Amino acid sequence: MDITYIIYFIFAFMMFFILIRESIIDIKTMYVPDNIVYGAYGISICYIIIQTIIQKDYSIFLNAIIGFVVGFGIPYFISYMVYVMRKIKSKFFKKNLKEVSSVIETECIESTGKKSNIKNYIFYSIIVLITTFIGLNQDTINSIVFILIALIIITAISLIYHKTKKIEFVFYSISIVSIILVSLYWNTMEQGFWKYSILFASVGFLIEIGLGKILSKFYNVEKLIAEDKEYEEQHEEVIYGGIGGGDILIFGALGIMFGFKALIAILIYSCFAQLLIILSYYLLNENIGAYLPFVPGIAFGTLLFISGYDLLNIQSLISFMFRILGV
Numbered sequence: 001m002d003i004t005y006i007i008y009f010i011f012a013f014m015m016f017f018i019l020i021r022e023s024i025i026d027i028k029t030m031y032v033p034d035n036i037v038y039g040a041y042g043i044s045i046c047y048i049i050i051q052t053i054i055q056k057d058y059s060i061f062l063n064a065i066i067g068f069v070v071g072f073g074i075p076y077f078i079s080y081m082v083y084v085m086r087k088i089k090s091k092f093f094k095k096n097l098k099e100v101s102s103v104i105e106t107e108c109i110e111s112t113g114k115k116s117n118i119k120n121y122i123f124y125s126i127i128v129l130i131t132t133f134i135g136l137n138q139d140t141i142n143s144i145v146f147i148l149i150a151l152i153i154i155t156a157i158s159l160i161y162h163k164t165k166k167i168e169f170v171f172y173s174i175s176i177v178s179i180i181l182v183s184l185y186w187n188t189m190e191q192g193f194w195k196y197s198i199l200f201a202s203v204g205f206l207i208e209i210g211l212g213k214i215l216s217k218f219y220n221v222e223k224l225i226a227e228d229k230e231y232e233e234q235h236e237e238v239i240y241g242g243i244g245g246g247d248i249l250i251f252g253a254l255g256i257m258f259g260f261k262a263l264i265a266i267l268i269y270s271c272f273a274q275l276l277i278i279l280s281y282y283l284l285n286e287n288i289g290a291y292l293p294f295v296p297g298i299a300f301g302t303l304l305f306i307s308g309y310d311l312l313n314i315q316s317l318i319s320f321m322f323r324i325l326g327v
Contacts, residue, residue, distance in 0.1 A: 004054060009196070011047040012306045013179075013204030014211075015040065015257060019250070019299035020175050021212055024168050026293035032246020035215035040253035043211075047257055064256045071255025071263045072248060079243040123280065127154060134181065153177060171296075178300065182307040189308075247294045254302065261322060262305060265315045270294070270301030272311065 022036040048064045051057075131154065135147035157173045179201045183194035255263040274297030281292055310316055 009200040017208040023296040026295040044256040067255030067260040070260035072252035075248040269304045273297040273300040
């Protein structure tokens with residue numbers, strides 16, 4: 001395999017695990033710490049520099065700059081338009097739209113009452129259907145064996161989570177399962193190729209763990225959350241945009257690493273993944289706040305792009321549109 005591809009996948013998986021770390025923080029606090037943003041931009045810029053030196057192609061820098069502008073600009077525009085609409089609604093209907101992003105205590109999610117039990121049954125039924133669909137549409141191993149193994153893993157994750165209430169365990173477990181699915185998909189493209197995804201993901205994970213240890217020493221998330229909460233309490237009306245500032249910055253970093261064309265696909269994939277996050281919140285959490293974390297959707301949308309799987313031919317459609325535009 002070419003060295004440029006090896007570097008690409010290692011850095012891409014590093015980015016994925018940075019987003020997984022941020023997903024856990026985002027769910028617990030509804031906050032995107034600066035150290036996560038620094039880490040995302042740091043590895044994106046390092047990746048661009050390394051690829052430019054190896055390929056001796058300075059157009060990579062131009063693509064990265066355009067990617068940042070698009071990655072920052074599109075989510076910012078969406079967020080600003082939502083803010084404007086909420087502002088207009090607030091003025092015309094004279095309705096207080098103060099929506100405080102309260103800390104979501106994920107560890108306290110409990111199934112209480114008949115309604116919660118029904119929601120849980122619906123949620124796990126959907127998971128079983130998705131697992132069955134994937135199992136029947138992969139040809140790496142026997143479909144029945146795949147479905148049985150997957151259901152055993154899902155059951156184990158659920159039981160351990162309900163016992164420990166550790167959201168970290170759930171996210172890293174889902175990440176491992178997702179990377180295994182990526183491996184199976186890669187193996188359908190080329191026999192024996194599955195080992196590369198495991199290798200790249202492992203290297204990316206270990207580097208991200210070290211990076212996380214370094215950056216965690218320079219930031220106090222709890223202090224800044226308290227400051228934001230105090231600010232919100234001092235103002236009668238706080239109106240937010242549709243996408244948080246930290247999420248917008250993360251899309252900027254993704255634009256630098258993957259380029260503006262790929263960024264559009266990642267943004268669409270993230271929205272699809274976020275629909276599953278919203279459904280999960282609705283079915284598993286009785287106390288849903290005004291805002292839900294978007295980083296989990298971004299993380300798994302990014303992994304879907306890294307896998308190379310062209311969901312609904314979105315990447316092909318984007319490439320076709322850019323060819324028509326002559327870009």
